[in-house]
Amino acid sequence: MGRTMAAVFNQLEWHWWPSYSAINTHRHSQRGACINLGPCNTGCAQGAKASVDVTYWPIARQQGVEVRTECRVREITLDATGKADGVLYVDAVGVEQRLDACVVVVACSGIGTPRLLLNSKSSAFPNGLLNDNGLVGRNLMLHPLAYTEGVFEDDLRSSIGPHGCSILSQQFYETDTSRDFVRGYTMQILRGAPPVETAVSGYFMRQVPIGAEHHQKKFRRLFNRTAGITVIPEDLPEPENRVELDTEHCDSSGMPGVKVFYRLGENTSRMLKHGIEMSKQVFAAAGAKVTLSFAPVKNTGWHLMGTTRMGNDPATSVVNRFGQAHAVKNLFIVDSSIFVTAGAVNPVATAQALTLMAWDHLRRNLNEVMSAS
Secondary structure, three states: OHHHHHHHHHHHOOOOEEOOOOEOOOOEOOEOOOOOOOOHHHOOOOOOEOOHHHOHHHHHHHOOOOOOOOOEEEEEEEOOOOOEEEEEEEOOOOOEEEEEOOOEEEOOHHHHHHHHHHHOOOOOOOOOOOOOOOOOOOOOEOOOOEEEEEEOOOOOOOOOOOOOOOEEEOOOOOOOOOOOOOOOEEEEEEOOOOHHHHHHHHHHOOOOOOOOOHHHHHHHHHOOOEEEEEEEEOOOOOOOOEEEEEEEEEOOOOOEEEEEEOOOOHHHHHHHHHHHHHHHHHHHHHOOEEEEEEOOOOOOOOOOEOOOOEOOOOOOOOEOOOOEEOOOOOEEEOOHHHOOOOOOOOOHHHHHHHHHHHHHHHHHOHHHHHHOO
16 A cells, blocks of 8 residues: 555655654564554554553663652642752542652643643742743644545555554645645555454444445455545644633542643644645545545544743743753753644654753753752
C-alpha cells in the first residue's frame, strides 16, 4: 500500500517520505523487533514500540528515581523567598502529603499543567502560579484532523504493519501566498484496518452487512484494500482558546476541575478544507474510490499544546527556551504546554527534544538554579 501511494505522489510530483516512528525493525537490547501485528495503540507485546515504560523508565529507576503511583499533585508551594520548595499531593488512600524539593519539574501536558499552576495560589501569585501576566492556560492549540479514505480494486495488504507508520507528505506544509491560509499541514497516509475493525466499522458505516453477503460480497471488497489520508494542520495560538479552573466541579481530592474553551480558527478550517480536496486528488490519481471524507474528526487529534508558552520576554511568555519559569527560577515545565505553535506533526518527538534540552541545561546549571531567588 505504501509503495502504491508513493507512486501516486511521484506521479503528482508531490513530496513524500517514509513516516517516522520509534519502532524497532531489529532486536534492540531486551526489546524484540516489530512483527507487524498492527494494533500498536493497544500496546506492544514485543516491546518494539519505544514507549516510555520500556525506554526511559527502566533506566531512570535503576538510577534511583522513585515512582509514586495513584498519587495526585494538587499544589506547588513556594518558600519565603519566592522559590518553589515542594508539592502537596494526595496519596493512594486519599491522605494529603508533602514532598520537599530543591527543583520542581512539571510535565502534565497542555491541560494538566495549567490546571496545577492555576490551583497553586499564594500571596505572590494570587491568580495562580506563574500567572502574573495572565498567560497560564491561554493559547491552547490542538490538532483538529481531516480524514479521507479510499478503496482500491486490488488487494494491497494494507492492514499489515503499524497503522500510522506508512508514508507522509509535506507538500503543503509551508505558507503559500496563493492559498487562503498561512502555514500548512501534513498528509499522513494510514494503513487499512485489521479484520475485526474492518467488519465492525464497516457495519456501523453501513458498508458491510450482517448475514449471507457479509464475507464474500462486502467484507472482501474492503479488507486490505483501503488506505486513509489524515490531514494534520498547524493550529495557531489564539488567546481565547484556553483552560480555566472549574471550581464547581472538583475531583475526588477536592481539586477544581477544568473548563476548556476552544473554537476552530478560520485559518485551521481553511487548511482542513484544502487538505480534503488534495486528498481526494491523490485517490483520484491512484484510481481509488473515495468512501469517507470529513473534518474535523470527532474524538481524535486532540494533542494539547501551548498553554504555558515559552519565549524570551517574560511579558509575553511563561517559561524561557529551556522550560525554566521566568518568575520562579527553580521551576521547570517540560511538556507540550510550552509550545509556541502546534506545528503540523505529532508533538511527542518535539516535547522529548525540549525535555532533554531542559535537563541538560539543568544539569549544567544546577547550583545556579538552586541558589537563584
